[in-house]
Amino acid sequence: MPDTLHGHVALVTGATRGAGRGMAVELGAAGATVYVTGRTTRATRSDIGRPETIxxxxDLVTRAGGTGIAVRCDHTDPTDVRALADRISTEQDGRLDILVDDTWGGDHLIEWKPIWEHDLxxxxxxxxxxxxxxxxxxHTVLPLLIHRKQGLVCEITDGDGMFDNRYRGTMFYDLVKSAITRIGRTLHHEVHPHGITAVALTPGFLRSEDxxxxxxxxxxNWRDGITKDRFFAISETPHYIGRAVVALATDPDHARWSGQALSAGQLAAHYGFTDLDGSRPDATRFITDAYYGDKPDADAADYR
Structure with missing residues (x-):
């Protein structure tokens, strides 16, 4: 979908790596100006300690065809986020079309233990x-979209409706991801009257750098990892969820999705986009059948 978002402005938070990077790059490939935020820069690293930088x-956004703008921002700090919103407003004449809310920064903090054994x-x-x-x-950025009476907000989480009545293995992780899904669904009630679409959106089994x-x-050689975990066979690149965001952003009728919890695989089936290898992995359907359901011997190839 080259240049379909030319002239549009997007903000992708938590875009240093993983899904955030994939979404930012695909928005750039569609021609958008993309502000990318995170805490790791070429000068300083966050406590996560990985080498990827905003x-x-x-640079990848720009090389893909858009305009990438890196802004170091700690999204736990309202002052930092206020400065980010003011910068976008000033540089883009008040325009923001797409907010991809993807901050995470929790992998190194989650312990797969009961809450009383987890480090508090x-x-x-x-x-x-x-x-x-x-x-x-x-709280800080939505007024930019509200002012223009249009836009798209994607709350990036882990898991769509598949996890509504299932536990994710440890309390803090379950709380965070369930709450973000809930935000994506209920935000609809606050922003839809202002012409804005809000959704919760999840990748499947993401092949992030980590x-x-x-x-x-x-x-x-990612397929070699299947020997360690057969569910790795349904994994997808970060570009897949990026293409899901672009598909939503370029759909003039994206309001039909507002208030829903969606997956990259679900949107790929609807819009017809693929992952980089030309496949359409549907991790939700595969995991539901093979892990939770009655098809333990299901072949991931049948779900791609």
Missing amino acids: EDTA DNGLRAVRNALETHLVTL MLDRFGVTED
């Missing part, structure tokens, strides 16, 4: 990094 993401400081920091940041961003490292593979 400047690298901005780490758990509360995860809630602050991954949930409070979404609320601060919405996940590739954990499996000891690269994007070129």
Whole structure:
């Protein structure tokens, strides 16, 4: 979808790596100006300690065909977020079309233990990094969209309706991801009267930079990771959810989705886009059947 978002302005929070980077790059490939935020820059690293930077993401956005603008922002700090919103307003004459709310920063804080065994400081920091940041961003940035009476807000989470009545293994992680899904659904009631579409959106089994490292593979040989976890066979690149965001943003009737919890696989089936390899992985359907359902021997290839 080249140049379909030319002239549009997007903000992708938490865009240093992973889904955030993939969404920013695909918005750039569609021609958008994309502000990318995070805490890791070429000068300083966040406590996560990974090497990817927001400047690298901005460069990738520009190389893809858009305009990437890197802004170091700690989304737990309302002053930082206020400065970000003011900068976008000043530089873009008050225009913001797309808000992708993707802050997370909790992987290194989550322990797969019962709440009474989980380190309390780490758990509360995860809630602050991954949930409070979404609320601060919405409170501060939404007025830019409200002023224009149009736009798209994507609350990026982990899991669509598949997890509505299922536990995710540890309390703090379950709380954060369930709450963000809930925000994406209920925000509809506040913003829809102002012409804005709000959704919760999830990738499937994401092959982020961190996940590739954990499996000891690269994007070129990622299938070798299936020997460690057969569910890796349904995994997808960060570009897949990026194409889901572009599909929503370029749909003149995207309001039909407002208030729903959606997945990249679901939107791929509807809009017809694919992952980089030309497949359309549907992780929700595969995991529901093969892990939770009555098809333990299901072949991931049948869900791509």
